[in-house]
Amino acid sequence: MVWTIMDAFGIIPATFQRDPYGPKIHALTNALTLDSSVHEAFDSLRIYLDPISEVPNGYRLGAFPERILTLLGLPSRVVFKSSDPLLPLPNPRYLELHAAAAKVAHLSGTADYIEKTLRDLETVRVLSENGSSAELLKSVLQISAY
Known part of the structure; x- marks a missing residue:
């Protein structure tokens, strides 16, 4: 991190x-x-x-x-x-x-954002078809890019 x-x-x-x-x-x-x-x-x-x-x-x-x-x-x-x-x-x-x-x-406040994103990622097993998990995917990709 x-x-x-x-x-x-x-x-x-x-x-x-x-x-x-x-x-x-x-x-x-x-x-x-x-x-x-x-x-x-x-x-x-x-x-x-x-x-x-x-x-x-x-x-x-x-x-x-x-x-x-x-x-x-x-x-x-x-x-x-x-x-x-x-x-x-x-x-x-x-x-x-x-x-x-x-x-x-x-x-x-960056640490809280990253921790929340990683916690959310642990609970989501599959991305939703309706696009509601798009923000989570975007956040994870941004964190991973570094």
């Missing part, structure tokens, strides 16, 4: 868009290991990480709505560390992009 939001607003520079794809998609710098409920919230842009300038590799967790952090039992801050200096930490640029997408999506 991050790329969909950013591309819709024309915010992704071409070099940044290609960066985590291709051979780098499975790189450790593009990976986080998360509990399934935390992953779902992160992937749907409900939670995000803001860098803490005075703490190296430290991030403040943000959420829409904020109570999600409590419901998921998450701390207000995290610091990424590695027991092996040869293993890289998550790329801060990717986390910043994710945070920006989350903020834009929720403050603009």
Whole structure:
């Protein structure tokens, strides 16, 4: 959903868009290991990480709505560390992009629109003959185009 939001607003520079794809998609710098409920919230842009300038590799967790952090039992801050200096930490640029997408999506209402469209898609198994599902098809095609 991050790329969909950013591309819709024309915010992704071409070099940044290609960066985590291709051979780098499975790189450790593009990976986080998360509990399934935390992953779902992160992937749907409900939670995000803001860098803490005075703490190296430290991030403040943000959420829409904020109570999600409590419901998921998450701390207000995290610091990424590695027991092996040869293993890289998550790329801060990717986390910043994710945070920006989350903020834009929720403050603009785009996230609600995309979530509603995806929920509607789950309930509709066949397009109607009378054309009443045309708007849903149009929305899904627009989201998929990104």
